[in-house]
Amino acid sequence: MSQFWSVYIIVLVVLNLVGCAVLLFWNSRMSAEEAQRETTGHSFDGIEELNKPLPRWWLWLFVGTLLFSAAYLALYPGLGNYAGMLGWTSSGQWQKEVDFVDRQTAPLFAEYAKVPVEELVQYDEVLEVGARLYMQNCAMCHGADARGARGYPNLTDGAWQWGGSPEAIRVSISEGRRANMMAFGPMLGGEDGIVDMAWYVAALSRPELAERDDVAERIERAAPRFAMCTACHGAEGRGNPQFGAPDLTDGNWLYGGRIEDIAQTLRDGRFGHMPGHAGLLSPERIHVLTAYIYSLSLQDEDD
Amino acid sequence: MSDDARRIPLYQKREAIHPRAVSGRFQRLRDITVWLTLGAYLLLPWLSWDGRQAILFDLPARQFHVFGITFWPQDFILLSWLLILLAFMLFVATVFAGRVYCGYVCPQTTWTRFFTWIEHLTEGDRNARQRLDKAPWSRNKLLRRGSKHLLWWALASLTGITFVGYFTPIDSLVWRAFVWQLGQWEIIWIAFFTIATYLNAGWLREQVCIYMCPYARFQSAMFDRDTLIVSYDESRGEPRERGKRRRDEQAGDCIDCELCVQVCPTGIDIRDGLQYECITCAACIDACDNVMDQISRPRGLIRYTTENALQGQPSRLLRPRLLGYLVLLGVMTLLLAGSLATRVPLGIDVIRDRGQLYRMASDGFIENSYQLRIMNRSQQTRTLVIGLDAPAGLQWRYGEQHLVLEPGASRILPVTLGYDPYQQHLNSTAIRFTLEDESHARYVRARESRFIAPRD
Numbered sequence: 238m239s240q241f242w243s244v245y246i247i248v249l250v251v252l253n254l255v256g257c258a259v260l261l262f263w264n265s266r267m268s269a270e271e272a273q274r275e276t277t278g279h280s281f282d283g284i285e286e287l288n289k290p291l292p293r294w295w296l297w298l299f300v301g302t303l304l305f306s307a308a309y310l311a312l313y314p315g316l317g318n319y320a321g322m323l324g325w326t327s328s329g330q331w332q333k334e335v336d337f338v339d340r341q342t343a344p345l346f347a348e349y350a351k352v353p354v355e356e357l358v359q360y361d362e363v364l365e366v367g368a369r370l371y372m373q374n375c376a377m378c379h380g381a382d383a384r385g386a387r388g389y390p391n392l393t394d395g396a397w398q399w400g401g402s403p404e405a406i407r408v409s410i411s412e413g414r415r416a417n418m419m420a421f422g423p424m425l426g427g428e429d430g431i432v433d434m435a436w437y438v439a440a441l442s443r444p445e446l447a448e449r450d451d452v453a454e455r456i457e458r459a460a461p462r463f464a465m466c467t468a469c470h471g472a473e474g475r476g477n478p479q480f481g482a483p484d485l486t487d488g489n490w491l492y493g494g495r496i497e498d499i500a501q502t503l504r505d506g507r508f509g510h511m512p513g514h515a516g517l518l519s520p521e522r523i524h525v526l527t528a529y530i531y532s533l534s535l536q537d538e539d540d
Numbered sequence: 541m542s543d544d545a546r547r548i549p550l551y552q553k554r555e556a557i558h559p560r561a562v563s564g565r566f567q568r569l570r571d572i573t574v575w576l577t578l579g580a581y582l583l584l585p586w587l588s589w590d591g592r593q594a595i596l597f598d599l600p601a602r603q604f605h606v607f608g609i610t611f612w613p614q615d616f617i618l619l620s621w622l623l624i625l626l627a628f629m630l631f632v633a634t635v636f637a638g639r640v641y642c643g644y645v646c647p648q649t650t651w652t653r654f655f656t657w658i659e660h661l662t663e664g665d666r667n668a669r670q671r672l673d674k675a676p677w678s679r680n681k682l683l684r685r686g687s688k689h690l691l692w693w694a695l696a697s698l699t700g701i702t703f704v705g706y707f708t709p710i711d712s713l714v715w716r717a718f719v720w721q722l723g724q725w726e727i728i729w730i731a732f733f734t735i736a737t738y739l740n741a742g743w744l745r746e747q748v749c750i751y752m753c754p755y756a757r758f759q760s761a762m763f764d765r766d767t768l769i770v771s772y773d774e775s776r777g778e779p780r781e782r783g784k785r786r787r788d789e790q791a792g793d794c795i796d797c798e799l800c801v802q803v804c805p806t807g808i809d810i811r812d813g814l815q816y817e818c819i820t821c822a823a824c825i826d827a828c829d830n831v832m833d834q835i836s837r838p839r840g841l842i843r844y845t846t847e848n849a850l851q852g853q854p855s856r857l858l859r860p861r862l863l864g865y866l867v868l869l870g871v872m873t874l875l876l877a878g879s880l881a882t883r884v885p886l887g888i889d890v891i892r893d894r895g896q897l898y899r900m901a902s903d904g905f906i907e908n909s910y911q912l913r914i915m916n917r918s919q920q921t922r923t924l925v926i927g928l929d930a931p932a933g934l935q936w937r938y939g940e941q942h943l944v945l946e947p948g949a950s951r952i953l954p955v956t957l958g959y960d961p962y963q964q965h966l967n968s969t970a971i972r973f974t975l976e977d978e979s980h981a982r983y984v985r986a987r988e989s990r991f992i993a994p995r996d
Contacts, residue, residue: 266547290552292751294744372952377895381911382938382954386899393938394902489902 243317250316258303265296339519346521349528354403357528358535367529370522374514375530383533387493388509395534396489400478407527411520413513416481420506425462433459435499438466441474442488481509554747556673557807559656560666560799564826573644574653581647582698585705590919597707603948605919609880610948612917614887621876628869634759635862637768637844642755642819648748649819651699651741652805655692662688666802692742693734700734746806750817760816765847766855770820772800772811772842773850780811784835793837800824800842810842884982886924887915887950888975890989897992906966907937907958908991912973914953916945922977929972930957933964934991957991968992 238246272288279286313321320326349363357363372381378389385391390398398416399409425431437459440446447453466474469482476484483491491509492502514523587594589607596605604611611618633640642649663669663684675681704726705713716722722730740748749756763769777794781787784795794811801809803823808815810824828842848855893909901907916922926941928934939955955973959966971991977983 265550267550268547272548290550292747293549293551293553294747295751296551368952376893380895380899380909380954381891381893382909382956384899384901384907384909384938384956386896389895391902493900494902494904 238318240318243319246317247319250310254303254306257299261296261299261303343521346519346525350521350524354407354524354528354531357525358532363525364529364532367525367532370518370526371529374518374526383530385491388491388507390491391489392530393533394489396484396487397478397534398476398483398491399481401531401534403527403531405478406530407523409511410518410526410530411513411515411523414481414509414511416507416509418502418507420504421465422504424465425503430459430462431500431503432496434462434503435496437463438474438485438499438503439494439496441486442494555807557746557805558659558666558669558673559805559823560802560827561660562799562803562823562827562830564829566822567826570644570653570821574650577645577647577650578654582702585702585710593709593711595706596709599707601948603917608919609883610885610917610919612887612915615883615917618876618879618883621872621879625869625872625876628865628872630755631762632862632865632869634762635764635767635865636857637820638763638770639756639759639818639820642749643821646819648740648745648753649821651695651737652745654695655741655745656805658691658695659688662691689742692738696734696738696741697730699737700730700732703733704729746817746819749806749819756816764859764861765853766857766859768844768846768857769814770810770818770822770825770842771814771845771847771850772824773840773845774811775850777811777841793832793841795831795835797831799827799831803827814847884985885916885918886922886975886977886983886985887913887917888926888973888985888987889913889915890973890987892989898994901937901958904960904962905935905937905958906961906993907956909938909954909956910973910989912939912953912955913950914943914945914975915950916947919947921946922983923979925976925978926953926955927974927976928957929974929986930991931966931969933959933966934969934971935959959993966991966993968995 274288277286277288310316311321312323313325315321349357349366371383375383379385379392380389383392384394390396395401397405399405399414421434422431425434433455436446436452436455440452440456447456463474469480470476470485471482474485476482483489488494490498492498492507518526584595585593589605592605594605594607598605602613604615630641659669663672672681672684701714701717702710707729708726713722713726716726717730744752772794777792779788779790779792780794780796781791782796800811801807801824803826804810805821805823806817806819808817810818822844825842825844829839832839832841846855846857889912891911891913893911897908899907899909912926914924914926916924921944923942923944926943928936934957937956937958939953943951943953945951957971969991971989973987973989975985975987
């Protein structure tokens, strides 16, 4: 708030308060002659106002509100830029409440932090806490059911681009991940080359496709160029969690498994970004969240 | 300041009203009603039901237990039905008999009456109290005043702690109050209601009725000339003549003893006619009836009557306005009873995932995901089944369909629905999740939502 508006507000507020007080006491008495009259002289639609005294405690209530206002304006922010004697702010209040909850839950989280993730997943109450953390921090991208969406990995299918060990999951959450699939359009020799390679890649997870004659032709044409892909995805296309290179043989498609989708991935590349949460969540919370997400992939193995 | 001296304050100091104690049939009736009111208030929180406090408004858990029923915030529509029902009860009572509520069961009346009794006990009746007000401070005055305020504070504290006892289990509350281990908010609310009771019933009394209570102000909209009011029969009483002996042959029955004024808790003279201060406590009726008995005149110089009856007009108590209110009251009672009887203590809310309209799963299925919030609002553990009304081909892909929920529990279930676009074509469509109790055919709840499919 600029200095002008600050002063403007202070002057208005103070004038109003003082004005109310002056008006109240200036008008608190009447002449003996006025007191004699039966009505106040106010008449609306034939209804007249009787001249009856008001109860004294109303006056004190009014004085009470004036005193309250003065005390409030001295203690809390209200007069322009003046911060108030208590130095109260809404963000400070919020921080206080967050700190309070953190203090309350700290012993619990500290207790959880001592238990390795592999063991933590056995405790339902920990997973419930993890589920709430997940809903607040992860569900907007990965979905309430954790089954992901286009561009956002499914966390329940046991397919892990960056590794599915508790440690790998923890790093994914706290530091985030950046995946970079280069655009191979120019290197694949035009649109036909791209589509050939798309069929080749699709057939890695669905070998039955190679039995179709037209597809077999495309695969044959694309095969020599697949050497370019092996640098990251490996000779057999099984991927490499070191660079977040996905397994191309498992039938899981982060950006869609139709030929058009794969062709687009090849042509333009893909750039996945999982933001790091170390600054948003405490290590203990990330520990519990890791356990929850680790448990999601375990469930699917059980089924 | 010299100018001020001649000017009169616009605000009037409250003159303490010391109503004289009076006995009679209406006061006996009021004794019963105020004891019932106070007794119900003090004892209700101590009742238990199924090992739990029968009436407990558990704010942190947002569950409101009233005997065998637990209400949730989603049931607040029932509270509005109840409030409307109570409003109509008040209308019926007011049209029929004026401010009977004020005189017989209003908490302000009840607590004021108990506080006045304490005053009577410690300081004596009206005259003694007036003398004590004027008397200089002495050992006697200090003792009487002190014990009065002590007893007032005791009753006020009992009221305050009982009030909080409706919101937190009262047995542990009272115990913790004794060992001085109350929580901060418990102390604040007990203190608030204690102080408010002490001020209201000890100091403000009729000021609440006259200056604060909205009901006193809008009651005139419900009064008519056939409403029962407490009234002085002017034609019989006037001209009044002081003293028992009737010197003037024309003199009416009123002997101007002023007892009706002295017993009035709001300090009015009923002989001035109907006044908005009158709370129809009928103290003046009892006082006057006692006097009439003494001077061997018929009772009822001050009585419950109507304005029409006073003026010799025919007066009908049963009239269209009253019957209309009675019909409305009946309808409201049926509505409330009906909605209570058919209430299904289960809840289901459906929240569609916000991030996306639909997604293609890795096996090619088109999927939508939802969060179902399932609530068991009853006091029994329930086995629940979640069903789906949707076009054929839409499959339940993920999420539990059977669950056991403890009393008062709620759970969020992620659910995924999907269809195989290679098998069939599906448009965006309305769907319905249903929630059923396996062992209770009547307990069914449903919630609409949508399944969104890609357009092609």
